[in-house]
Amino acid sequence: MLITIIAGARPNFMKIAPIVHAIQSAKKEGKNVDFRLIHTGQHFDKKMSGDFFEQLGIPEPHANLEAGGGTQAEQTGAIMIRFEQELLSNPTDLVLVVGDVTSTMACAITAQKLKVKVAHVEAGIRSDDWGMPEEINRLVTDSITNYFFTTSEVANENLRKTGITEDRIFFVGNTMIDTLLKNRPRFIAPPIWEEANLQEKGYLVLTLHRPANVDQESQLKDLMDEIIHHSHGVPIVFPVHPRTAKSLQGLGIAAPNLHFIEPLSYLEFNFLVEKAKLVVTDSGGITEETTVMGVPCITLRDNTERPETITIGTNELIGTNPNAIKPAFDKLFNGDWKKGGIPPLWDGKTADRIVAHLLELSVKA
Structure with a gap:
């Protein structure tokens, strides 16, 4: 065959x-x-x-x-x-x-x-x-x-x-989880780990690429402002997707705890995810990986094709309204985030x- x-x-x-x-x-x-x-x-x-x-x-x-x-x-x-x-x-x-x-x-x-x-x-x-x-x-x-x-x-x-x-x-x-579990012992620290003196469970990982979040500069700026404002000053590591980079140009978004970096390799990115306090994303696949690794995750979308990451896992779907970020961050920093489990098979x-x-x-x- x-x-x-x-x-x-x-x-x-x-x-x-x-x-x-x-x-x-x-x-x-x-x-x-x-x-x-x-x-x-x-x-x-x-x-x-x-x-x-x-x-x-x-x-x-x-x-x-x-x-x-x-x-x-x-x-x-x-x-x-x-x-x-x-x-x-x-x-x-x-x-x-x-x-x-x-x-x-x-x-x-x-x-x-x-x-x-x-x-x-x-x-x-x-x-x-x-x-x-x-x-x-x-x-x-x-x-x-x-x-x-x-x-x-x-x-x-x-x-x-x-x-x-x-x-x-x-x-x-x-099968994404097959790849994750096989490679988990091989994760490697990206340069930002030492450059920003990151500590386990002491930083956030952010990824944004969907049109609803990044194509309109005002929406992207409002999201970023809310994330920065409610991050309690912990480092935010943001591997920037090429689509997002175009929208970020000229917005002047900056903060002492915000680190824009180039996209990372698979082993480097998941090293950061595994040790993060929180992942904020609009990706579907990342929510699967955070669920298996037990990492709190916030999804900035109005819908998801992976509901098991919410009903079973560590993911919460909060929509694309920037005002939803504060309550979710408060829940995390107050220690009230759900533990989650791993979906069958x-x-x-x-x-x-x-x-x-x-x-x-x-x-x-």
Whole structure:
């Protein structure tokens, strides 16, 4: 069984790394399984060099479609055209897509048009916000997927509501957590750790990149002012996303305890997260990592596709109104934050379960 694995953006590689490892292990055990790794080139990331793949322990992609840039439609079209050529040149038994980026949707469509079955890892998650491009990608991908690998019972129920039968839904857990747990002993301190004399549980980590928070300068400034004002003077470490950096120019935001830094590598960023007193973010994936590491997390969004990080984990969804920051910070600094727990099957063995299911399906086919 040959599985073509798709990755288009940096977070995708963190999700597919354990699947690659599980396939390699199964192959060594004599199982009839192999993979071809395709990078669509959707996002060009200077940090995604040989060092990045070495950190995650995965081989360089077999092919890079170099389909980055342009509008949503231009990018989708470029990925589909180039992935069609890839599939025609390198036939496969199954296309495996992960997450909710444009590459996920585009490659799923292309595969189905060529009568190749599709498996979706992280299927069924929903924000119910059609203003998010990722939500459209999730809906389209899941509408044409053959096999659904899910992270939670909420995702399972979302799929059932659309008529997906139980024999196509596989509750396996979260591959992002496989990567996190495998690499946790290898986290490394970034330069800011010593430069700012950071102490464990003595600083905040901040990440912002969503349009609702960073595209309007007034909103970004109000959020930053509230975060700084209610931080009790503890250091705030802010790895700045390129999108956010553009909005920050000219705002003149500064404070003695605020540290703007360049984006960090996976091992460096999670070192900071693990030891932080609090993470403030508008990212979905980071809320999963804080939940597993037991770190308090505030999400500056009006909705989330990962509700288990709130109902079970350490995350609180407070919306995008800057006035909501003070009550949340007060709760933290008063020592009233919930302890949280770890969602079922977020145990580091998700990829093994995925590959076991795929091998069973190949026998039945």
